[in-house]
Amino acid sequence: KEDSSLATIARRFQDSISLGKTHKFWESQPVGQYKDIGDSSLPEGPIEPPTSLSEVKQEPYNLPALYEWTTCDMESDETCNEVYNLLKNNYVEDDENMFRFNYSQEFLRWALCPPGYYPSWHVGVRAKASQKLVAFITGVPARIRVRDEVVKMAEINFLCVHKKLRSKRLAPVMIKEVTRRVHLENMWQAAYTAGVVLPTPITTCQYWHRSLNPKKLIDVGFSRLGARMTMSRTIKLYKLPDSPATPGFRKVELRDVPAVTRLLRNYLSQFVVAPYFDENDVEHWLLPTDNVVDSYLVESPETHEITDFCSFYTLPSSILGNQNYLTLKAAYSYYNVSVKTPLLQLMNDALIVAKQKDFDVFNALDVMHNESFLKELKFGPGDGQLHYYLYNYRIQHALRPSELGLVLL
Numbered sequence: 001k002e003d004s005s006l007a008t009i010a011r012r013f014q015d016s017i018s019l020g021k022t023h024k025f026w027e028s029q030p031v032g033q034y035k036d037i038g039d040s041s042l043p044e045g046p047i048e049p050p051t052s053l054s055e056v057k058q059e060p061y062n063l064p065a066l067y068e069w070t071t072c073d074m075e076s077d078e079t080c081n082e083v084y085n086l087l088k089n090n091y092v093e094d095d096e097n098m099f100r101f102n103y104s105q106e107f108l109r110w111a112l113c114p115p116g117y118y119p120s121w122h123v124g125v126r127a128k129a130s131q132k133l134v135a136f137i138t139g140v141p142a143r144i145r146v147r148d149e150v151v152k153m154a155e156i157n158f159l160c161v162h163k164k165l166r167s168k169r170l171a172p173v174m175i176k177e178v179t180r181r182v183h184l185e186n187m188w189q190a191a192y193t194a195g196v197v198l199p200t201p202i203t204t205c206q207y208w209h210r211s212l213n214p215k216k217l218i219d220v221g222f223s224r225l226g227a228r229m230t231m232s233r234t235i236k237l238y239k240l241p242d243s244p245a246t247p248g249f250r251k252v253e254l255r256d257v258p259a260v261t262r263l264l265r266n267y268l269s270q271f272v273v274a275p276y277f278d279e280n281d282v283e284h285w286l287l288p289t290d291n292v293v294d295s296y297l298v299e300s301p302e303t304h305e306i307t308d309f310c311s312f313y314t315l316p317s318s319i320l321g322n323q324n325y326l327t328l329k330a331a332y333s334y335y336n337v338s339v340k341t342p343l344l345q346l347m348n349d350a351l352i353v354a355k356q357k358d359f360d361v362f363n364a365l366d367v368m369h370n371e372s373f374l375k376e377l378k379f380g381p382g383d384g385q386l387h388y389y390l391y392n393y394r395i396q397h398a399l400r401p402s403e404l405g406l407v408l409l
């Protein structure tokens with residue numbers, strides 16, 4: 001995906017004109033507006049004040065006649081399976097419609113049921129007649145620090161409208177409804193990411209990909225054989241050792257949660273925007289869960305001190321229209337902390353264990369200190385950009401990706 005395909009050029013052109021585009025819905029929302037860019041008289045922080053709970057709209061927004069709201073209980077296998085299938089068939093695709101995310105059911109339960117989650121924030125739309133799930137949007141609560149302020153926010157994700165119901169202005173209704181339900185819990189800010197340009201990104205990140213199974217990636221069209229490269233030369237280029245190099249590199253266990261929490265809080269405090277994790281959060285988000293998230297630490301063999309940490313999550317993609325393969329197994333870099341072990345060596349060990357677990361590709365954004373290892377570990381730039389947004393919270397100047405310490409799923 002490193003070359004800029006025609007579709008990517010077209011999207012980037014689209015993105016560039018989006019800065020001149022009208023956004024009928026987004027211009028009505030408390031988000032940074034394009035016209036405000038550069039206006040340093042506007043203070044950093046909440047754009048609109050909270051309202052009293054009695055002033056929050058008590059009843060759901062109107063839907064088109066044939067549709068009704070539903071709350072999706074993600075702890076119910078049946079409902080989780082309905083959500084899984086809606087996303088499997090209708091969620092994010094790449095510009096050339098060759099891949100579509102295939103978040104697993106266990107991943108969705110993990111992502112949507114963290115400590116203190118609100119079931120009412122798992123918002124669905126059903127067709128009244130068939131009771132089929134046709135749209136979805138979610139929020140989960142998170143404490144996000146912005147500079148010195150720790151703000152309780154909703155992390156919004158999994159916005160999805162069935163392909164047959166697109167371009168009917170359903171998305172703004174989904175967004176307003178989840179906003180209303182977040183307001184009912186007395187929360188007034190949100191964080192979200194998207195591959196599309198909207199008013200107004202706090203930063204724009206670049207995806208990078210490290211081939212682990214180059215033959216499959218080339219066969220399915222994810223990557224292309226480099227110029228003057230043969231397949232066997234390419235396989236050799238991406239070959240990795242059979243086991244990690246760092247002494248004391250091991251999986252994280254429950255007993256490590258206090259030490260990993262201390263390590264992570266210290267490390268994340270250097271970024272302008274980052275989650276404010278406590279031990280409950282670390283236990284949920286960073287303990288290894290099969291097929292969902294993997295996490296490793298470095299325990300000094302001499303002192304038994306825990307000095308470093310790395311993690312990645314599992315997000316397969318369906319491969320659309322390839323006879324030999326159905327699924328692309330992708331690992332996404334999550335949170336990494338390098339104190340004693342050089343980040344380059346720590347991430348190389350992450351690549352080694354990801355290859356051992358049969359991942360085809362290891363993806364990373366250029367956030368935090370990731371820039372320092374991407375090229376040296378043979379990552380190639382992807383064609384996907386990820387824009388980060390805050391709702392009802394103004395940041396004076398857009399951030400550099402290296403100032404961002406937040407990874408959404």
Ligand SMILES: CCCCCCCCCCCCCC(=O)SCCNC(=O)CCNC(=O)[C@H](O)C(C)(C)COP(=O)(O)OP(=O)(O)OC[C@H]1O[C@@H](n2cnc3c(N)ncnc32)[C@H](O)[C@@H]1OP(=O)(O)O
Pocket residue numbers: 022023024025026027090091092093154156157158159160161162165166167168169170171172175178179182183187188189190191192193194195196198391392
């Ligand atoms: C205080 C609490 C606040 C909580 C809420 C915080 C905000 C959360 C915001 C959501 C965070 C989501 C995070 C993720 O999940 S990002 C992943 C989004 N999902 C997909 O890309 C899956 C495949 N695509 C679809 O399902 C549909 O195309 C979607 C549902 C995306 C749009 O449906 P459709 O294509 O049928 O369009 P429409 O006619 O209904 O509506 C058109 C309007 O919608 C605006 N639009 C289009 N795409 C997005 C997008 N990704 N974020 C925000 N807005 C988006 C668009 O600019 C236009 O508004 P305006 O340009 O005229 O103004």
Ligand SMILES: CNCCCN(C)c1ncc(F)c(N2CC(C(=O)NCc3cnc4ccccn34)C2)n1
Pocket residue numbers: 001092093094095099100101157158193194195207315317328363382383384385386408409
């Ligand atoms: C709202 N949550 C944000 C995270 C969702 N995430 C992971 C995401 N959002 C936009 C992207 F641009 C993106 N990319 C990973 C890179 C990549 O792997 N591109 C090829 C590819 C393989 N499979 C797919 C499926 C969909 C899109 C591109 N795909 C580009 N990732």
